[in-house]
Amino acid sequence: GQNIDQPTEMTATEGAIVQINCTYQTSGFNGLFWYQQHAGEAPTFLSYNVLDGLEEKGRFSSFLSRSKGYSYLLLKELQMKDSASYLCAVRSLREKTSYDKVIFGPGTSLSVIP
Amino acid sequence: DVKVTQSSRYLVKRTGEKVFLECVQDMDHENMFWYRQDPGLGLRLIYFSYDVKMKEKGDIPEGYSVSREKKERFSLILESASTNQTSMYLCASSFQGWSTDTQYFGPGTRLTVL
Numbered sequence: 711g712q713n714i715d716q717p718t719e720m721t722a723t724e725g726a727i728v729q730i731n732c733t734y735q736t737s738g739f740n741g742l743f744w745y746q747q748h749a750g751e752a753p754t755f756l757s758y759n760v761l762d763g764l765e766e767k768g769r770f771s772s773f774l775s776r777s778k779g780y781s782y783l784l785l786k787e788l789q790m791k792d793s794a795s796y797l798c799a800v801r802s803l804r805e806k807t808s809y810d811k812v813i814f815g816p817g818t819s820l821s822v823i824p
Numbered sequence: 825d826v827k828v829t830q831s832s833r834y835l836v837k838r839t840g841e842k843v844f845l846e847c848v849q850d851m852d853h854e855n856m857f858w859y860r861q862d863p864g865l866g867l868r869l870i871y872f873s874y875d876v877k878m879k880e881k882g883d884i885p886e887g888y889s890v891s892r893e894k895k896e897r898f899s900l901i902l903e904s905a906s907t908n909q910t911s912m913y914l915c916a917s918s919f920q921g922w923s924t925d926t927q928y929f930g931p932g933t934r935l936t937v938l
Contacts, residue, residue, distance in 0.1 A: 718864075743926070752828075752914060752929035753867070797866065809874060812927065813883075814859075814867035 714815035716798050721821045722788055730783045730818045732798030740810055741801040744772050744783045747817070748794045756783070756796075785820075793822045827851070828930035830915055836936045843902040845933050847915030854920035856898035857927065858882075858890060860911040867914065873898055874920065905937045 713735045722728040734742070741760040745753035759765055759774035759781060771784040783796055798815040831846035847856065855874050859867040859882075869882030871890040879890050887909060891899045898917075902909055912934050916927040 714866075750932075752931050753927075754929070755926045758926065799867075809880070811869070813869075816864055816866040 714798055714800055714813060716796075716815045716818045718816070719819045719821070721823060722785075724788055724790060724822055724824050726788050727784065727786050728788060728820065730785070730796050730798075730820065732781045732783070732815055734779050734781070734798070734800045734815075736779075736800050736802045736813070738803035739776060739800065740803060742772075742774055742781050743797075743799040743801065743812065744770075744781075745797040745799060745814075746794050747797060753797055788822050790822050790824070793820060795819050828915060828917055828928050830913075830930040830933050832933050833931060834934050834936075836938065837902075837905050838938050839906060841902075841905045841937075843905050843935065845900040845902075845913055845915075845935070847898045847900070847917075847930055848896055849898075849915075849917040849928070849930075850896065851917065851919075851928070852895065853917035853928075854895070855918040855927075856892065857916040857918075858888075858898065858900045859914045859916065860884070860909075861914055861932075862911050870900065905935075907937050909935065910937045911935060 715733045744756040747753040757772040764773045769786045774781045795817040797817045801812045828849045857872045858870045861867050873879045873892045889901045914932045915930040918927045
């Protein structure tokens with residue numbers, strides 16, 4: 711089966727750096743997404759990793775280690791508007807089909823405080 | 825910009841009613857998805873479709889059906905609503921490419937079944 715774990719809640723200070731971890735177990739791994747979801751709104755795409763290493767995009771970076779089943783999202787220079795849930799999602803091959811499936815983790819609720 | 829719209833933001837129905845949730849996307853995406861989102865459980869896939877008139881069961885299809893008569897529209901049907909179907913329902917669409925397969929989400933429909 712598949713299993714994705716993330717911390718439930720995190721709190722960080724404005725201007726600081728925070729790292730949100732995601733661990734997963736899956737077969738047929740084919741990439742990992744990070745989405746941001748503000749309260750009452752739809753998730754929006756942040757990043758996608760399919761190869762090991764760090765992908766940087768402005769204040770946000772995402773890291774993947776396929777051998778360890780581990781990813782993290784790094785947020786730098788935190789702003790109040792970064793308070794949101796961050797969803798890790800794993801893409802893998804759906805059994806008995808040629809389609810991929812994307813399974814979402816439970817999400818991490820990040821609170822940024824002054 | 826991709827736009828995914830859902831017919832209602834809030835809906836209240838009674839047990840046993842038939843419920844239709846509509847989703848429309850304007851980017852000519854082949855893939856469309858229906859999820860429900862519950863606290864602590866993350867996003868769970870109900871049904872998805874990779875082409876017109878094509879549908880595949882997701883991870884929690886029981887009690888739901890779908891319809892995709894046109895490429896831009898994907899409907900979720902609750903044949904006989906029950907209280908355990910009270911949830912946030914999110915529709916998403918994506919391009920059927922081989923690379924990132926980023927999903928774009930609608931604003932969600934918060935359904936309450938009394």
